Amino acid sequence: MTKTTKERLLDAAERLCAKHGIDGTSIRAITDAAGANVAAVNFHFDGKAGLVQEMFARRLKPLAAARLELLDGLQADGQTPDAEDLLDAFMTPLLELMSRPDPNAQAFGRLFARTVVEPTEAIRNIFGGDLTAYSEAFLTAFEKALPHLDRLELVLRLDFAIGAIAHALSDPTRRSALGVDPSPDRIQTSLKTFLIAGLKAPATARNPK
Numbered sequence: 001m002t003k004t005t006k007e008r009l010l011d012a013a014e015r016l017c018a019k020h021g022i023d024g025t026s027i028r029a030i031t032d033a034a035g036a037n038v039a040a041v042n043f044h045f046d047g048k049a050g051l052v053q054e055m056f057a058r059r060l061k062p063l064a065a066a067r068l069e070l071l072d073g074l075q076a077d078g079q080t081p082d083a084e085d086l087l088d089a090f091m092t093p094l095l096e097l098m099s100r101p102d103p104n105a106q107a108f109g110r111l112f113a114r115t116v117v118e119p120t121e122a123i124r125n126i127f128g129g130d131l132t133a134y135s136e137a138f139l140t141a142f143e144k145a146l147p148h149l150d151r152l153e154l155v156l157r158l159d160f161a162i163g164a165i166a167h168a169l170s171d172p173t174r175r176s177a178l179g180v181d182p183s184p185d186r187i188q189t190s191l192k193t194f195l196i197a198g199l200k201a202p203a204t205a206r207n208p209k
Contacts, residue, residue, distance in 0.1 A: 066093035
């Protein structure tokens with residue numbers, strides 16, 4: 001099926017932003033790669049900011065919906081899922097997306113990693129808007145699964161976990177430098193083991209100040 005101009009622009013933006021960063025990717029580069037004219041960005045997205053926001057939204061919203069569906073299944077009949085099951089519900093949709101034989105799915109993985117260290121206004125807008133309820137649902141579920149952590153400690157650990165996920169799934173540089181090339185299944189298994197240990201670790205001693 002032939003893609004529309006809008007879809008081609010989103011695909012091109014995703015690939016180029018994953019490689020060069022959002023600030024390092026110009027509208028001209030995106031339109032050239034998409035075979036479109038500059039006016040098309042304004043027509044479809046009202047400028048680069050709108051294009052970037054939709055580029056993230058088209059991946060993050062379906063991911064959030066899939067994660068919430070898995071969470072709802074875990075919480076059926078009033079059950080309280082454990083941290084392992086919650087981590088699986090969070091990671092599985094992302095792993096499935098990145099395993100697709102689609103260059104743009106792989107590009108999103110690299111882009112996802114970049115946003116961890118290069119936060120963008122688009123990401124803040126999405127999580128502060130449409131995805132607020134999704135974020136809160138998972139945070140509440142993790143609070144029940146890990147009652148020994150207060151909310152501050154939990155938020156910190158989940159933030160660390162997201163950073164580890166982004167790095168492990170998208171950047172093999174350090175592994176390659178050390179002469180190892182593990183399979184995706186081995187990476188995922190080791191990653192989950194590492195994250196669960198971190199999430200379940202005893203609470204950090206509180207500073208009385």
